[in-house]
Amino acid sequence: MRIGIDNYGLQPLGLTPEQTLRWALENGAEGVHFSGLEPEYEKKLEKAVLRDLCCFAAENNLYLEWGGGQHLPFDTQTWKPRDIFRGNRRAAFQALQLGTRIVRSCSGGMMRWDAKSPMTETLLLAAARSLKEQQHMLRDHNVILALETHFEFTTWEILRLFDMCDAEPGDTLGICLDPMNLLIMLEDPGAATERVLPWVVCTHFKDGGLHLSSEGLTVFPTGTGRGVVDLAGIAKKLSLLPHDVNLSIEDHGGSFLLPVFDPLFLSKFPDLCVQELTCIIQMAMAKKEKNKSKKSVPLPREDWPKVCEDRMKTNIRYLKRLIFPVEGV
Numbered sequence: 001m002r003i004g005i006d007n008y009g010l011q012p013l014g015l016t017p018e019q020t021l022r023w024a025l026e027n028g029a030e031g032v033h034f035s036g037l038e039p040e041y042e043k044k045l046e047k048a049v050l051r052d053l054c055c056f057a058a059e060n061n062l063y064l065e066w067g068g069g070q071h072l073p074f075d076t077q078t079w080k081p082r083d084i085f086r087g088n089r090r091a092a093f094q095a096l097q098l099g100t101r102i103v104r105s106c107s108g109g110m111m112r113w114d115a116k117s118p119m120t121e122t123l124l125l126a127a128a129r130s131l132k133e134q135q136h137m138l139r140d141h142n143v144i145l146a147l148e149t150h151f152e153f154t155t156w157e158i159l160r161l162f163d164m165c166d167a168e169p170g171d172t173l174g175i176c177l178d179p180m181n182l183l184i185m186l187e188d189p190g191a192a193t194e195r196v197l198p199w200v201v202c203t204h205f206k207d208g209g210l211h212l213s214s215e216g217l218t219v220f221p222t223g224t225g226r227g228v229v230d231l232a233g234i235a236k237k238l239s240l241l242p243h244d245v246n247l248s249i250e251d252h253g254g255s256f257l258l259p260v261f262d263p264l265f266l267s268k269f270p271d272l273c274v275q276e277l278t279c280i281i282q283m284a285m286a287k288k289e290k291n292k293s294k295k296s297v298p299l300p301r302e303d304w305p306k307v308c309e310d311r312m313k314t315n316i317r318y319l320k321r322l323i324f325p326v327e328g329v
Contacts, residue, residue, distance in 0.1 A: 001239055002063055003319050004031035006204050006250040009312045012305035016041060017053055021062060028316050031063030033202060033248035035104050042068075050097035058099070063246050065202050066095040069105030069145050072123060072152060073130040076109040079118060088134055092141035102202045104176045106148045110256075112268040120268070124157060128164035131173065135165070138172040146176040146201050154185045155192045156271035162199065170243065174201035177238075177245075179229045180208030183219045184256050186269055188276040189229050193237050200238060204250035205319070207231060209296045210284035216262070217284060220255035220298035224315040225322060227296075228283040235323050247323070249315045253304035 007020050015023060017034060024032050037045075057064045068091035070084040091103045111117040131145070138145055147158055158175065167173040177200045179189040193200070207227035211218040224231065238245045259265045260281075266272060299307070 001235065001244060001323070002030035002246045003316065003323065004029045004033065004063060004246055004248045005312060005316065006033045006035050006248045007037075008035050009249065009251045009308055009315075011038075012308050014038070018056060021053065021056055021060070024062060025060050027313050028320070029249075030061070031057070031065070031246055031248070033065040033067070033102075033104070033204070033246070035067035035106070035204070035250075037067075045094060047097055050094055054098045064098050064100045065102040065104070065246065065248065066091060066098060066100055067104040067106075068094070069103045070107050071105045071127050071131060071145065071147055072107035073126050074107075074118075074123075076107060076111075079116075084130060085134055085137070088145065089137055089141075092138060092143045092145075095143045096141045101143050102174075102176075103143050103145050104148055104202065105145045106150050106176075107152055108150070110151050112151075112265070120153070120157065123152065124161055124164070128161055131161070132165045135167070135172045144170075144172060144174040144201050146174045148176040148204065149178050149181050149185070149192070149196075151181065151184060154269065154271055155182070155187060155196045158199075159196065169198040173199075175199040176202045176204060177234075178204035178206055178250065179231065179234055180206040180219065180221055180227070183208050183210065183229070183280060184258065186258065186260070186266075186272055186277055186280065188273075188279045190233055190237075191273075191276055191279075193234050197237060197241065200241065200245055201243070202246060203238070203248055205231065205235075205247040206250040209298070210280065211298075212281060212284040214261075216257055216259040217280070218255050218257050218298065221250075221252055222296060223251065223311055224249060224318045228286075231319070232322050247319065249312065249319060251308075251311055251315055253299040253301040255298035 073084050075082045095103045182189045182192045207222045207229045209222045209227045
């Protein structure tokens with residue numbers, strides 16, 4: 001189990017992929033999960049460039065994981081059908097050149113927060129049809145399309161999607177585990193990790209804070225170890241897997257309001273577990289009591305560029321101490 005970064009946290013610095021790898025090397029990270037690139041860099045990703053990145057990573061013992069995958073065959077702005085096969089094939093080809101099996105998939109969007117979005121079941125059926133047709137291509141490239149625990153589907157729904165695709169762990173489909181995002185989908189990160197554990201192949205290892213108010217629950221990213229997520233417990237679960245899973249730290253600004261006192265909103269989570277929702281609320285209350293003297297507050301997204309580099313450096317140091325306390329790292 002190695003500790004690295006997701007490049008999204010350093011996006012404001014405008015680094016090239018090679019500069020990102022050098023930053024990781026200089027700051028004690030053991031690899032980079034490239035979840036996405038700016039368009040100007042994406043256009044330059046010819047085979048020779050990808051192989052140079054692969055060689056640099058290998059020479060410096062850095063792991064590489066890739067992004068650019070999609071699993072919803074729709075334009076999520078207009079909800080018109082969209083062909084995602086070509087984009088996934090391109091991402092799979094790039095991963096093959098980089099020598100990694102991991103291609104993160106994220107179709108984005110706060111679907112349940114928007115009344116204009118299709119029903120979740122409609123999205124699941126469409127995703128299953130599309131992904132089932134892509135499994136031969138993914139297998140030919142020897143990659144796993146790792147669906148992020150994002151805002152499209154809960155872990156229960158991702159498992160149903162995999163079942164609809166007749167998928168098996170370790171083959172063509174897997175999960176990129178983001179513990180903070182699980183809070184946004186009203187799931188206890190520890191319990192949800194147990195649910196999908198055999199499918200986890202990579203991570204966005206992110207901590208999160210909680211605020212409880214009359215409007216509902218506000219979830220927001222925090223520096224590693226400053227939130228409510230039991231990162232050490234989750235890492236221990238991941239360490240028991242028969243395959244290696246890297247801990248790629250993600251961090252950013254912003255916050256997400258969950259109107260948990262609105263029955264209509266809750267009805268959009270048909271698998272909602274009362275025990276897990278209660279656990280999340282208890283975490284919010286406990287954190288509020290603990291932080292009476294030092295209030296933890298969301299960082300506005302526009303302020304992230306000012307702190308991103310220092311916070312990512314601190315995240316790396318803290319997570320190393322948290323995961324490897326015996327070694328004194």
